[in-house]
Amino acid sequence: MSSLTDSRWRVHPIGRAATLRRAAAEAMLWGLMGLVGLFAIGFLSGIVAEEVLPESEAATTLDLVTRASLVGDLALGLTGLLALGLLGALEGPLMARALAGAMRRGAPATAVPFPLQWEAARESSARTYRLIAIWLLAILGFCYVIVVFAVFESGLDPTGLAILGGGALLLAVIWAGIPLTGRVFRRWQSRHFEELPRWWTQPHRIIAAGRELTEQDVTAARSRAGLGVALPGAGVRRLVTALVAIITVSAIAWEMAFTLTVGIAYPDATRTASRQLGERADLEPETERLVDLLAMGMGVAGGVALLAVAGIVVCTIILRRLEHRVLRRALAEPATIPPAHALLSRAMAPTSLTILKVLFAVAGAAAALGIALWFVDAVAELPDWDFYAAAGPELRAAGALGPWIVLGALVVFVLGIVVSSVLDARDQGLRDELVQRWPVRPVEEDGAAEDTAETEEPGESEKSQP
Incomplete structure (x- = not known):
C-alpha cells in the first residue's frame, strides 16, 4: 500500500477526446x-500589383479575389x-x-494529477465562449x-423575411x-469532478506540490x-534570432517603400485612420521607374x-528533436543532473508542432480563398453585383475549383x-x-500563483468544486 508521503505529480493519460479537443x-x-x-497579404499584394501592373487583368483579378475573400473571412x-x-x-x-476515469481504473491516491490537469478539471472553462458570444452578439446585433x-x-x-x-x-x-457552456457543461464537469478531491485529497496534493523543483x-x-543552464541547439537558436532580425528589417523596408510609394504616386492620400489613396498622380518617366522599383522592393x-518565416519553422522542428533527445538521454541515466529548468518547463506544456500550426494557418487561408473563387464566379453575372462583371474568363473558370480547394483545406485541417x-x-x-523525476510546472504557469492545493484550508476543496 502506498504511503501518503509517496505522493507525487503524475501526468495521467487523458484519452482520445481530450487530446483531440x-x-x-x-x-x-x-x-x-x-x-x-490572407486579408493582409491580399491587401498588400493589391497595392503592389497596382504599381507594378497598373490597369492590367492581373491587378483586376487580384483586386476582385481580395474583395471576395472578405466573404470567406467573415463566414469562416x-x-x-x-x-x-x-x-x-x-x-x-x-x-x-478523464481524471475520474483514471481514478476508477485504479490510479493510486499518491499519483496526484499534474497541476495543469487538476486546474483544468476543477475550474470552469466556459469563459472563452461567453466572451466571444458577447462580442459577436453586440456586433451582429447592431448589424441586424x-x-x-x-x-x-x-x-x-x-427575400427580406x-x-x-x-x-x-x-x-x-x-x-x-x-x-x-455555463450551465449544462458545468454540471457535467461537476458530476465527474466531485469524486476527485475525496481520492486525491488536500494532503496528497500538498505533499506532491512540496516536491516541486523551482528554477x-x-x-x-x-x-x-x-554545469550551466545553456539549452541544446545554440547554433540553431542563433539562426532563429538572425531570421527574426531579417523579418524585422524586411518589415521596416516594406513600410518605408510603401510610404515612399504612396507619397510619390498618391500625393492627395489622406493620413486618417480610414486612409484613402485618392487619384494617382501623373509622373515623369524617371519618377515612374522609381515607383516601380519601390513596388518591386x-x-x-x-x-x-x-x-x-519558413526557416524559423524548420529551426523549431530541429530544436524540438534536439530537446527531446536530450531529455530522453537524461531519463536513461539513473543519477543524472536535471536538465535546464526552461527545457523541462517547455516539455511539460502540450502544444502542436510548429509545422502543424503553419499548416492550420495555410488551410484556413486556403478555405477562405476557395470561397472567394466560388463567390466571384457565382455573382459575376448578377445585376446587383456588376462590380464582379470585370472578372476575366480564367478567374470565372477557377470558380469551379473553389469547393475543391475548401474540401482540400478541410482535409488538411482534419489530418493535422x-x-x-x-x-x-x-x-x-x-x-x-x-x-x-523532476517535477516542474509548464512554461505557461511560470510566475503564476501557487497551486491552491498548497494554501486552501481544510474543507475548501469541496467549495471550489464546479
Whole structure:
C-alpha cells in the first residue's frame, strides 16, 4: 500500500477526446490567424500589383479575389470563433471525465494529477465562449438592427423575411451557447469532478506540490555539478534570432517603400485612420521607374520575410528533436543532473508542432480563398453585383475549383488535428516520466500563483468544486 508521503505529480493519460479537443482548439486558433493573414497579404499584394501592373487583368483579378475573400473571412471567422469558444468550454468537462476515469481504473491516491490537469478539471472553462458570444452578439446585433430598418424601408418580401429569419436564428444560436457552456457543461464537469478531491485529497496534493523543483533548485543542482543552464541547439537558436532580425528589417523596408510609394504616386492620400489613396498622380518617366522599383522592393521584402518565416519553422522542428533527445538521454541515466529548468518547463506544456500550426494557418487561408473563387464566379453575372462583371474568363473558370480547394483545406485541417493529437498522446508518457523525476510546472504557469492545493484550508476543496 502506498504511503501518503509517496505522493507525487503524475501526468495521467487523458484519452482520445481530450487530446483531440486540445489539438482542434489550437488548430482553430491558427486557422483564424490564417484568415487574418490572407486579408493582409491580399491587401498588400493589391497595392503592389497596382504599381507594378497598373490597369492590367492581373491587378483586376487580384483586386476582385481580395474583395471576395472578405466573404470567406467573415463566414469562416464567425464559424471559427464559435467553434473555438465551444472547444474551450469542453476542456473542463473532458479533463474531469478523464481524471475520474483514471481514478476508477485504479490510479493510486499518491499519483496526484499534474497541476495543469487538476486546474483544468476543477475550474470552469466556459469563459472563452461567453466572451466571444458577447462580442459577436453586440456586433451582429447592431448589424441586424440596421438590416431590419433597411428591410422594412424597402418593403417586406420573401427575400427580406428570409434574411431577417436567418439573422434572428443565428443570434439565437449564439446566445443559446452561453447557458449551454455555463450551465449544462458545468454540471457535467461537476458530476465527474466531485469524486476527485475525496481520492486525491488536500494532503496528497500538498505533499506532491512540496516536491516541486523551482528554477533556483535546478540551477543550483547544475551549478554544483559544474554545469550551466545553456539549452541544446545554440547554433540553431542563433539562426532563429538572425531570421527574426531579417523579418524585422524586411518589415521596416516594406513600410518605408510603401510610404515612399504612396507619397510619390498618391500625393492627395489622406493620413486618417480610414486612409484613402485618392487619384494617382501623373509622373515623369524617371519618377515612374522609381515607383516601380519601390513596388518591386516591397515584393522582394515580403518574399524574404516569408522565406525567413519558413526557416524559423524548420529551426523549431530541429530544436524540438534536439530537446527531446536530450531529455530522453537524461531519463536513461539513473543519477543524472536535471536538465535546464526552461527545457523541462517547455516539455511539460502540450502544444502542436510548429509545422502543424503553419499548416492550420495555410488551410484556413486556403478555405477562405476557395470561397472567394466560388463567390466571384457565382455573382459575376448578377445585376446587383456588376462590380464582379470585370472578372476575366480564367478567374470565372477557377470558380469551379473553389469547393475543391475548401474540401482540400478541410482535409488538411482534419489530418493535422489527428496527427497533433497522436503526437500529444505519445508525449504524455514522456511528460509523466519527466514530472516523476523532476517535477516542474509548464512554461505557461511560470510566475503564476501557487497551486491552491498548497494554501486552501481544510474543507475548501469541496467549495471550489464546479
